[in-house]
Amino acid sequence: MFDRDAWLEVAHNVLAHPLRTTLTGISVALGVFILVVMQGLGYGLQNGVEGQFADDAVNSIWVKGGRTQMAYRGQLPNRPIKLTNADVTGLSTQADTVPASSRRIRLWGAEVVWENPNGKNRGGGFGVRGVDPAHIDLERSILLSGRYINDRDVIESRKVAVVGPNIVRDLFRDVDPLGEFIRINAVVFQVVGTFEDPGSRWENRVAYIPFSTAQQLYRTDGGIDQVLYSTGDMATEATVAQSNRMRTWLKDVKAVHPDDSRGVDVDNNNEEYAMYASIFDGIRLFIWGIGLMTLLAGAVGVANILAIGVKERTKEIGVRKALGANNGSIVGLVVMESTVLMLVSGSLGLMLAVGLLTTVAPMADHEYFQNPQVDHSIALFALLVLVLVGLASGLGPALRAVAIRPVEALRDE
Amino acid sequence: MIDLLGITKTYTTGAQSMQVLKGVDLVVETGELVAIMGSSGSGKSTLLNILGLLDGYDEGMYRLGGKNMAKLTERRAAELRREMLGFVFQSFNLIGFKSAAENVALPLYYQKVPRKDRLRRSHELLERVGLLEWADHLPSQMSGGQKQRVAIARALAAQPRVILADEPTGALDSATSKEVMALLKELNGDAMTMVVVTHEAEIAAECQRTIRLRDGLVESAADV
Numbered sequence: 001m002f003d004r005d006a007w008l009e010v011a012h013n014v015l016a017h018p019l020r021t022t023l024t025g026i027s028v029a030l031g032v033f034i035l036v037v038m039q040g041l042g043y044g045l046q047n048g049v050e051g052q053f054a055d056d057a058v059n060s061i062w063v064k065g066g067r068t069q070m071a072y073r074g075q076l077p078n079r080p081i082k083l084t085n086a087d088v089t090g091l092s093t094q095a096d097t098v099p100a101s102s103r104r105i106r107l108w109g110a111e112v113v114w115e116n117p118n119g120k121n122r123g124g125g126f127g128v129r130g131v132d133p134a135h136i137d138l139e140r141s142i143l144l145s146g147r148y149i150n151d152r153d154v155i156e157s158r159k160v161a162v163v164g165p166n167i168v169r170d171l172f173r174d175v176d177p178l179g180e181f182i183r184i185n186a187v188v189f190q191v192v193g194t195f196e197d198p199g200s201r202w203e204n205r206v207a208y209i210p211f212s213t214a215q216q217l218y219r220t221d222g223g224i225d226q227v228l229y230s231t232g233d234m235a236t237e238a239t240v241a242q243s244n245r246m247r248t249w250l251k252d253v254k255a256v257h258p259d260d261s262r263g264v265d266v267d268n269n270n271e272e273y274a275m276y277a278s279i280f281d282g283i284r285l286f287i288w289g290i291g292l293m294t295l296l297a298g299a300v301g302v303a304n305i306l307a308i309g310v311k312e313r314t315k316e317i318g319v320r321k322a323l324g325a326n327n328g329s330i331v332g333l334v335v336m337e338s339t340v341l342m343l344v345s346g347s348l349g350l351m352l353a354v355g356l357l358t359t360v361a362p363m364a365d366h367e368y369f370q371n372p373q374v375d376h377s378i379a380l381f382a383l384l385v386l387v388l389v390g391l392a393s394g395l396g397p398a399l400r401a402v403a404i405r406p407v408e409a410l411r412d413e
Numbered sequence: 414m415i416d417l418l419g420i421t422k423t424y425t426t427g428a429q430s431m432q433v434l435k436g437v438d439l440v441v442e443t444g445e446l447v448a449i450m451g452s453s454g455s456g457k458s459t460l461l462n463i464l465g466l467l468d469g470y471d472e473g474m475y476r477l478g479g480k481n482m483a484k485l486t487e488r489r490a491a492e493l494r495r496e497m498l499g500f501v502f503q504s505f506n507l508i509g510f511k512s513a514a515e516n517v518a519l520p521l522y523y524q525k526v527p528r529k530d531r532l533r534r535s536h537e538l539l540e541r542v543g544l545l546e547w548a549d550h551l552p553s554q555m556s557g558g559q560k561q562r563v564a565i566a567r568a569l570a571a572q573p574r575v576i577l578a579d580e581p582t583g584a585l586d587s588a589t590s591k592e593v594m595a596l597l598k599e600l601n602g603d604a605m606t607m608v609v610v611t612h613e614a615e616i617a618a619e620c621q622r623t624i625r626l627r628d629g630l631v632e633s634a635a636d637v
Contacts, residue, residue, distance in 0.1 A: 016510030324495030324523040
């Protein structure tokens with residue numbers, strides 16, 4: 001059945017009915033096109049949402065002090081809450097396990113100047129953060145060269161810095177920054193590493209220095225701006241329980257009213273991520289639903305066109321039988337035709353969809369929509385569905401057609 | 414060549430059943446040109462279906478070329494149609510999107526003859542029916558008589574032993590009818606058995622013998 005003559009016969013029949021072929025082809029191509037494009041857009045949405053979380057570790061709890069809104073235990077409202085080293089130690093006791101954590105001092109605008117030994121100094125306004133070694137994982141930074149802040153840096157309060165790509169670009173340009181000296185608000189630090197943070201534009205404009213150094217220089221009262229705790233591989237429910245415990249404990253220690261939502265700020269990324277994940281599951285289900293319905297609509301249309309096609313060919317089928325064709329060869333011919341038609345036009349729709357997504361992808365750079373892409377398994381699935389529909393929709397009418405007695409079919413004029 | 418004995422055929426449509434053939438006895442010798450006549454409803458097309466192995470029969474015996482045709486599988490029937498039988502129809506039944514040469518070559522396709530040989534043979538046959546220069550034309554570009562000659566060439570392609578013609582001149586004017594009958598008679602000279610179903614006495618008169626069907630039975634097998 002799969003010899004050259006059979007294929008020639010198929011090609012001949014398909015090309016001999018240009019209108020029918022075109023109509024069938026368009027509905028198939030459209031079905032695949034819409035399914036694949038919808039999926040691509042869905043991926044864009046997913047990438048966008050996940051990009052929002054790429055900034056920081058998903059499995060983390062972020063704690064910082066706020067400002068009270070309610071009077072409590074004899075204290076007036078509007079009182080700033082400051083974290084201290086003792087609070088951090090206490091918060092850690094509320095965790096299920098001994099978590100990786102990092103304290104943080106934040107300096108929003110500092111003057112950072114490169115002490116250029118061979119020419120003009122270059123400087124600019126950048127952010128500075130005092131951090132602990134575990135900060136690299138909690139902030140999801142990627143070390144590009146040199147090393148990150150380590151334990152000895154923190155113990156000895158060294159004056160070293162790990163700088164982001166914007167600082168490297170603006171200050172050092174083509175010079176290797178490792179070993180060079182920079183002045184941060186009049187204090188000189190040595191650059192020991194460079195990093196980047198794909199999830200955050202802001203973080204790329206920051207220099208990290210050891211936490212202890214930052215506290216000594218900028219928080220002489222012993223204050224801590226923020227503490228980040230990793231939750232490791234704990235289940236979301238357990239992390240929620242833990243962040244609730246931490247919040248309650250901290251409110252009690254800091255004399256914040258239990259109902260005061262602004263006094264302390266304990267953010268659980270796990271919880272937020274789980275919420276987004278469930279929203280996204282809904283979106284994905286929605287896209288699948290629409291895509292499958294579209295494909296189904298296309299398939300029904302194709303089946304319809306094929307059924308009409310076979311019906312109008314009843315006479316031709318009768319002639320072929322009279323000339324010695326057996327039923328198998330006729331069914332084979334019709335099914336091959338419909339399958340070839342489906343595959344060719346389905347591939348066409350697929351190529352169009354891939355082309356569109358590839359063209360549009362670089363232009364799509366919205367916060368919540370990034371990098372739409374084609375899922376190859378979905379594309380293959382769509383093609384497979386079409387081939388099966390092609391087989392099924394060709395088979396039914398073909399079987400009915402060969403069941404008609406040829407001479408009756410031939411005598412219909 | 415053809416031997417029928419007590420052939421019956423009943424069609425059942427829903428609750429109704431109708432016996433179309435009520436015991437047909439018929440003998441056609443090799444090389445004969447026989448006409449089957451009968452009014453509409455006499456069962457002549459049913460008989461042609463059975464002769465052409467396009468339909469089965471209920472009772473009786475059918476021998477084609479000395480072989481019993483009882484209980485053929487669909488595949489075997491198709492094989493025998495390919496090897497033994499050629500068909501000519503009233504409305505020509507050429508395939509509209511195929512050229513004359515391709516239409517003639519179609520039976521050879523089903524005999525798995527290589528493409529080159531198929532087309533060479535179809536050109537030979539078109540030459541024989543006087544239509545060689547029309548080989549690449551589509552049926553829609555030809556007259557009725559030309560189409561029927563292409564159909565006859567197609568019936569001959571597989572070198573059958575028997576040609577079954579169902580009202581071969583029914584759609585043609587009288588002058589063209591004569592040409593077509595002349596062609597059939599000429600081919601009959603090649604020791605080819607022919608059965609022509611017709612309701613026209615003039616056409617039947619061109620044949621060697623006429624068999625009349627009436628209400629599912631053979632009325633007379635008078636020599637002409």
